[in-house]
Amino acid sequence: MKQGWEYKKLGEVCNITMGQSPDGKSINDNEGVEFHQGKTCFGERTLGVSCLFSNAPVKLAEANSVLLCVRAPVGYPNITNRKICIGRGLCALYAKENIDNTFLFYSLLGKQSHFEKNATGSTFKAISSKVISNTEIPFPPKSTQLSIVSELDKINELIRLKKEQLKDYDNLAQSIFYEMFGDPVENEKGWEVKKWKEVFNTILGKMLDKSKQINHLKQYKYLANMNVQWGYFDLKELRSMTFTDEELAKYELRNNDLLICEGGDAGRCAIWKETDETILFQKAIHRARLIDTDNADVVYIRYWMQFYKVNKGLKDYISKSTIEHLTGDKLKRLPIPLPPLPLQHLFAQRIEQIERQKPAVQKSITDLETILASRMQYWFE
Structure with missing residues (x-):
């Protein structure tokens, strides 16, 4: 004390x-x-x-x-x-x-x-x-309470400002999208439209069934729904399970795979980038792999999906019980407007410039959150 x-x-x-x-x-x-x-x-x-x-x-x-x-x-x-x-x-x-x-x-x-x-x-x-x-x-005495609050508030305010900076980057990306392509639902610029299944080869991940797992098989880390966020992957808590060689070939992630949440915040998606470690994915996630590379850029479609969801475009494709679901059949029927590929590539290049700014800001947030946790522990534990 x-x-x-x-x-x-x-x-x-x-x-x-x-x-x-x-x-x-x-x-x-x-x-x-x-x-x-x-x-x-x-x-x-x-x-x-x-x-x-x-x-x-x-x-x-x-x-x-x-x-x-x-x-x-x-x-x-x-x-x-x-x-x-x-x-x-x-x-x-x-x-x-x-x-x-x-x-x-x-x-x-x-x-x-x-x-x-x-x-x-x-x-x-x-x-x-x-x-x-x-x-x-x-x-502690009231004066000490106020001093502690002032210290913690200052750290939290710095965190808030950094998070606002990330939001500004996201708003800029949205602004660029609308400027270049128009409304993602209305397709007011009359771009060519293809169904999702014409653009992507899509499968759901492996069903989690521990009763069918064989102990001598090698365990691999896999993505769950909670690991897929809008535009990035939260990899702090990856779980592992066993996969057969056949399943490994089927569910292993490759560079530029688009991972889409089937349930929860249905449609939430991010683009996978290769790592040195073998990572797979489970049933709550669709993996979409481009087959029409002559007409589609995965970065453009990732952002189109986000703004399509924000503007209620997915509402007719999502099933609802206790939580929303985007089934494989409905995903494959999604109508994707496809502007000329050079325009999609230009958008991807402009987005890449924005994305390069984010890691430094995110690191600042992480560092500040570590400091806040340390000070909270000092004062209250």
Whole structure:
């Protein structure tokens, strides 16, 4: 414990309000108090706006309360700058005079693993009001709290600015696309249109079936849905499984393969670049390999797919149950407008110039996030 500090339970320093869902008939889209059930509208720190309202709220979170997710996923905090109605997935902690609410937010941010360990339930993990009330946080003098908040806020602001810089690059890419090719859905410039199956050879990855895996086969890393993001691959947590020689030949990735999410954020895609390691892919991902290289550039199509999805072009091709799906049959029927190949290549060259700027910015973000994690650990663990 740092000198002059003590630890106090959340129940001692906050007024805690556990959420309760209002009557379903009171839920609407424009009348009453803004309604939040879980972390759907959580931002980096400040709560976003919900499209749901209740004209008969049961439990309210006051403005400047810190919200905490109490049902799966548990332990995520956010601050609301306005009074809202909260359902059973949230609780609200209203800081008393001797604790700063932003300091409380950072304190809870450092308690996520604690809340996860103390969550109970088989189907949905949840934390009780007793767990929340008895959770201890560091409690330095108010002046020290404000000093810590100032330090962490400055690091977070630098991270925000760097992320905004990445968004600016993405907006520039979109602007270039629209300038060169027009609306990706309307095809207002009248480019030649081909179906996806005429341009790509597309297959789904290997089904994950551990019962059919043979232990003596070699294990290879593979891409899952979560590893494929818009325009890049998140390779921090690659899993491994066994593949036969026949499967290895079928599912091994090659340079310039386009990987497309079949479910979740259906259509999300990125272009694979060769590495020294053999990487494969599983069933939740379509692999598209160009067969019509005389008419199509994979970089152009990667960006066309993103803007086509953003502009609701995929809505008639996506099946929905609990989550959206882009099946192989529907993907193969997608109509792709194909401008002249030299124009596609020119677009790819301009995009490459933008993409070259991104790694340095991303590294700055990673370095700043490492510093933030280190300072959070210093102050709160």
